Amino acid sequence: MAKYNAEIWEFESEDLGGPAAAVILGLDGGTTSTVCICIPLLDSLPDTIPILARSVAGCSNHNSIGETAARDTLEHVMAETLLKSRSKRSAVRAVCLGVSGVNHPKDQERVLNWLRDIFPSHVKLYVHNDAVAALASGTFGKIRGCVLIAGTGSISYGFTEDGREARAAGAGPVLGDWGSGYGIAARALTGVIRAHDGRGPQTMLTNRILQSLGLSSPDELIGWTYTDPSWARIAALVPEVVSCAEAGDQIANKILEDAVQELSLSVKAVVKRLCLGGADGNGSFPVVMVGGVLEANKKWDIGKEVTDCIQKTYPGACPVIPKVEPAIGAALLAWNCLKKDTVGNCRR
Amino acid sequence: MAKYNAEIWEFESEDLGGPAAAVILGLDGGTTSTVCICIPLLDSLPDTIPILARSVAGCSNHNSIGETAARDTLEHVMAETLLKSRSKRSAVRAVCLGVSGVNHPKDQERVLNWLRDIFPSHVKLYVHNDAVAALASGTFGKIRGCVLIAGTGSISYGFTEDGREARAAGAGPVLGDWGSGYGIAARALTGVIRAHDGRGPQTMLTNRILQSLGLSSPDELIGWTYTDPSWARIAALVPEVVSCAEAGDQIANKILEDAVQELSLSVKAVVKRLCLGGADGNGSFPVVMVGGVLEANKKWDIGKEVTDCIQKTYPGACPVIPKVEPAIGAALLAWNCLKKDTVGNCRR
Numbered sequence: 001m002a003k004y005n006a007e008i009w010e011f012e013s014e015d016l017g018g019p020a021a022a023v024i025l026g027l028d029g030g031t032t033s034t035v036c037i038c039i040p041l042l043d044s045l046p047d048t049i050p051i052l053a054r055s056v057a058g059c060s061n062h063n064s065i066g067e068t069a070a071r072d073t074l075e076h077v078m079a080e081t082l083l084k085s086r087s088k089r090s091a092v093r094a095v096c097l098g099v100s101g102v103n104h105p106k107d108q109e110r111v112l113n114w115l116r117d118i119f120p121s122h123v124k125l126y127v128h129n130d131a132v133a134a135l136a137s138g139t140f141g142k143i144r145g146c147v148l149i150a151g152t153g154s155i156s157y158g159f160t161e162d163g164r165e166a167r168a169a170g171a172g173p174v175l176g177d178w179g180s181g182y183g184i185a186a187r188a189l190t191g192v193i194r195a196h197d198g199r200g201p202q203t204m205l206t207n208r209i210l211q212s213l214g215l216s217s218p219d220e221l222i223g224w225t226y227t228d229p230s231w232a233r234i235a236a237l238v239p240e241v242v243s244c245a246e247a248g249d250q251i252a253n254k255i256l257e258d259a260v261q262e263l264s265l266s267v268k269a270v271v272k273r274l275c276l277g278g279a280d281g282n283g284s285f286p287v288v289m290v291g292g293v294l295e296a297n298k299k300w301d302i303g304k305e306v307t308d309c310i311q312k313t314y315p316g317a318c319p320v321i322p323k324v325e326p327a328i329g330a331a332l333l334a335w336n337c338l339k340k341d342t343v344g345n346c347r348r
Numbered sequence: 349m350a351k352y353n354a355e356i357w358e359f360e361s362e363d364l365g366g367p368a369a370a371v372i373l374g375l376d377g378g379t380t381s382t383v384c385i386c387i388p389l390l391d392s393l394p395d396t397i398p399i400l401a402r403s404v405a406g407c408s409n410h411n412s413i414g415e416t417a418a419r420d421t422l423e424h425v426m427a428e429t430l431l432k433s434r435s436k437r438s439a440v441r442a443v444c445l446g447v448s449g450v451n452h453p454k455d456q457e458r459v460l461n462w463l464r465d466i467f468p469s470h471v472k473l474y475v476h477n478d479a480v481a482a483l484a485s486g487t488f489g490k491i492r493g494c495v496l497i498a499g500t501g502s503i504s505y506g507f508t509e510d511g512r513e514a515r516a517a518g519a520g521p522v523l524g525d526w527g528s529g530y531g532i533a534a535r536a537l538t539g540v541i542r543a544h545d546g547r548g549p550q551t552m553l554t555n556r557i558l559q560s561l562g563l564s565s566p567d568e569l570i571g572w573t574y575t576d577p578s579w580a581r582i583a584a585l586v587p588e589v590v591s592c593a594e595a596g597d598q599i600a601n602k603i604l605e606d607a608v609q610e611l612s613l614s615v616k617a618v619v620k621r622l623c624l625g626g627a628d629g630n631g632s633f634p635v636v637m638v639g640g641v642l643e644a645n646k647k648w649d650i651g652k653e654v655t656d657c658i659q660k661t662y663p664g665a666c667p668v669i670p671k672v673e674p675a676i677g678a679a680l681l682a683w684n685c686l687k688k689d690t691v692g693n694c695r696r
Contacts, residue, residue: 171538172570187524197514225519225522
């Protein structure tokens with residue numbers, strides 16, 4: 001009995017037309033959505049990567065939806081991408097998945113086993129945490145350096161060429177990820193409450209946040225906060241904080257300055273543990289910056305401030321804003337590994 | 349048709365024996381439990397209040413369980429207390445409820461209407477927030493001064509003799525109640541994570557907290573935190589933090605010092621708004637201290653540190669550790685109002 005879902009792959013019995021050109025699949029699996037792309041296997045990579053097909057599915061984090069549903073999501077989105085690119089599994093040379101929730105070797109081995117059931121044995125398979133795909137999206141597929149992700153949550157990952165890795169932050173709001181979008185917005189809400197009850201100074205955040213939420217008094221914030229505990233809903237207030245900081249509000253400025261310290265500290269912690277800056281700390285390494293919090297604003301550019309702060313300790317830190325999405329990073333990583341595998345340097 | 353639950357009061361048709369001595373009911377209704385006590389109506393109050401009966405029920409916060417269930421809980425626990433004290437409703441002279449969730453005049457009016465349906469019209473009825481009962485437990489029934497409650501959550505309430513009131517904090521962990529038991533413990537967990545990933549210094553909190561939770565690595569704290577988001581479960585770690593601070597751990601000491609600042613700031617904010625210290629700030633007023641966080645420890649006494657900090661700004665602040673529980677505070681408040689009502693000074 002086939003261990004894969006035969007009906008998903010029925011399209012392969014049709015004549016897809018044309019010669020079976022070799023392809024690579026790259027996938028970025030997150031808690032919100034999963035993106036899969038298919039690129040041709042070229043001898044050398046052009047500046048602009050040609051995308052044969054792209055598909056999007058829902059969550060593929062096994063911690064969130066369970067193993068069976070995660071496996072089904074991954075298989076479906078890969079089959080859809082191959083169908084769109086008019087390719088069969090026999091044309092695939094390598095598959096690289098960066099999946100949220102893959103934290104331990106046993107998670108990696110489980111997902112590798114799913115892929116082994118789906119693809120022919122000649123296909124090279126690579127499975128990593130989604131932070132690796134984010135890193136690779138900024139390093140053209142190389143796993144070396146550091147990635148800082150700051151969206152609703154925040155996490156910093158570092159990787160060395162000899163396979164060591166380290167992470168910092170990423171523990172969620174209860175455990176103090178104060179540089180995350182959630183952390184920034186929660187502190188802004190706290191500033192509004194403190195101004196209201198007399199514990200803190202008045203701040204522009206009060207009017208700006210109440211207006212954006214359609215509330216008339218800070219008292220109503222308590223109810224608003226508890227009707228829906230979703231972190232993303234609170235993190236969505238970050239633009240209001242940036243806007244108040246740009247207008248000169250001191251509370252908003254202090255919140256962003258503290259966030260900059262937190263985010264750069266999380267990068268510096270992994271750089272130190274992995275000696276990414278070399279013995280003297282001056283060596284060069286990329287820091288890939290991903291996520292809404294790090295995006296440039298008019299006056300207040302959190303990403304640039306974080307970079308400046310990291311470079312004070314590690315002058316060789318090279319900030320990189322990826323030009324491609326993480327799924328393409330995963331495909332580039334597979335392409336690199338495939339090339340290296342000809343000299344037996346990558347693990348399957 | 350009677351608007352009260354007739355079957356609850358069937359015991360009143362029996363001969364309860366003895367003369368029908370006048371009594372007062374005091375009730376402290378919280379989110380976890382509700383306590384009702386019955387005291388005799390004495391001409392003057394002795395140092396030790398005689399308790400005729402005491403009953404305990406579950407939650408009576410209408411925000412948590414709905415209005416019908418809250419009303420039923422209150423009626424049942426009052427009936428049980430009267431039955432235990434061998435008293436009928438006709439013997440009751442006054443009822444005072446301090447109920448969590450009573451924040452607006454309309455909440456107060458709703459609960460008053462429930463009581464009006466249950467008790468004969470001669471009974472004096474008083475309904476307040478549960479913080480008022482906590483205050484009254486330290487002021488022998490007088491509503492003047494400040495109460496600081498620091499358990500799982502934290503809140504500060506202030507009251508003037510002419511009926512003005514103010515509150516600070518009490519907005520929950522998202523909105524920054526960092527002096528609460530939850531806030532102290534969450535910061536301690538953050539300290540453990542930061543020491544583990546290289547963002548912060550090593551701390552005794554790591555071994556102490558992992559041991560108390562039966563975990564083997566700080567990595568496991570992330571899963572532990574998210575399996576059960578209950579605030580009380582996290583706040584239960586406060587004794588570990590105090591113990592590490594007493595042993596000289598700097599991270600634990602900083603967390604407690606910051607909590608002291610937060611808690612005293614919440615008191616000072618309401619004192620300032622209500623001018624409880626008078627025009628020069630040197631006037632005398634009670635600060636009733638309630639909740640596990642404020643209880644004395646060996647070397648580290650959070651309650652004493654908070655008092656010292658408040659007195660630096662308001663030298664007339666008089667800390668009071670209540671000798672009786674809040675339900676008795678409610679009964680004493682009713683007793684005081686009943687006495688004043690003879691000169692028409694209390695509202696029904």
